Amino acid sequence: MEKKDEILKVLSLNLRKIMDESNIDFSYLQEIRLRVNKPLIVIYKNKEYFISKQQGFGSTREEAYIVSQNELRETMEYISNYSLYAFEDEIRQGFITIQGGHRVGVAGKAITDGDRVKNLKHISFVNIRLSHQVKGCATPILPYIIEDGKVCHTLIISPPGGGKTTLLRDAIRQLSNGNSKIPGLAIGVVDERSEIGACYMGVPQNDLGMRTDILDCCPKAVGMMMLIRSMSPEVIAVDEIGVKEDMQALEYVINCGCKMLATVHGNSVDDILAKPLIGRLVKEKIFERFVVLNAKKSIGFIESVCDSRGTVLFRGANSLERRTECC
Known part of the structure; x- marks a missing residue:
């Protein structure tokens, strides 16, 4: 239809x-x-x-x-x-x-x-x-969030409506299916507000890849723990972390050896550092990569990708343009 x-x-x-x-x-x-x-x-x-x-x-x-x-x-x-x-x-x-x-x-x-x-x-x-899935929009960032064949703990930073969920969705799909640089990964998604997979009667309406399992309408902190215990994911993805329980579950996931893909509202890494809960995780270098979107230029515009030391690895691209996947 x-x-x-x-x-x-x-x-x-x-x-x-x-x-x-x-x-x-x-x-x-x-x-x-x-x-x-x-x-x-x-x-x-x-x-x-x-x-x-x-x-x-x-x-x-x-x-x-x-x-x-x-x-x-x-x-x-x-x-x-x-x-x-x-x-x-x-x-x-x-x-x-x-x-x-x-x-x-x-x-x-x-x-x-x-x-x-x-x-x-x-x-x-x-x-x-209306649901909008832009396949290929995560292609510009994938080479920079993968290191030595493994996904880095990655935090996508964007103001509300800046395209972070669309970018996260396509990163999940491409990593789940695999590409020339990395084999397909088992990914667990906690979709608290049904925005990532957009499940209808239990079936995701968005394509999140062949190796992705979704907990729909489940609180993020509870869902992350459930996935670790039941589905053996290699990567866990969540949208809009923020409260204390999210941070505790996120640390638990990382300590279990699972990689994290997460998003948060903000305008820059400095913006996130000023937030007491997630700022502590940033200072402790829990996250290995930061993807910053700049909605003032255009929705989905990738301002930069940097590592935990602040080194800029990539700068400047409109991610919401349709692209050829790096497969």
Whole structure:
């Protein structure tokens, strides 16, 4: 099924017709924003656009179609296959993954138990984020995160939305399949928010390689320990480390002889050094390679790859351009 069909089938019939007739190239569509009694908005090629029933894509704010409560309710029925209860665990985390690996973020009234969210009701805000897999985008960094035929403990640093998850995803895929410089590796992925593999009914919608095992919707710290004990990975990959439990599990993984691929929010290595938890690991030279992305230049732009001593090994490339793999 094409990306366009995967998205259109979960929209209300009226919104489906409007989007279908808007002449949008769905390969460049990033988000569809639905808010009750607010304009229909899309993010397309990193820019915001309004959609109207008459003018379609690129309309003015005054012309924009206003999403009704019934249309949003109908959309949620299609997304959940008429059973929101079946997706209760995912909704507690604020999202549902649909066929194709697309992620539907939801917001509304939170039902809490102490400091824990039990469920969401009166869902009035929906953000459909289209899955984008850029095969080959990790090719520029692979020669620099492999040394003497082994993967280095690598930390990918990027501001939010800078392309770190896309880069991590392709590095996992290429290392799992193997290439001319390194045989395929058994990789364990802890996909806490279903962003790396984008599993739908237990099956990853993104290609993470032939030797990759995924723990979906599992807390990173718990998942890393589980994979070490049960799946014998050679590499463990996680997205957006940060809390104390993540750091403790990460150290445990490294002490077990397993290699780490991880991402963290930040703008530079110095930025990470200033953070008390992960900064300690950087100072202790736990990580052997740092990949820094600079979203100000362009999403996925590789500012540099450096080693634990700060020596720059590589500088300057747009990783999100489609590339030939180094296989």
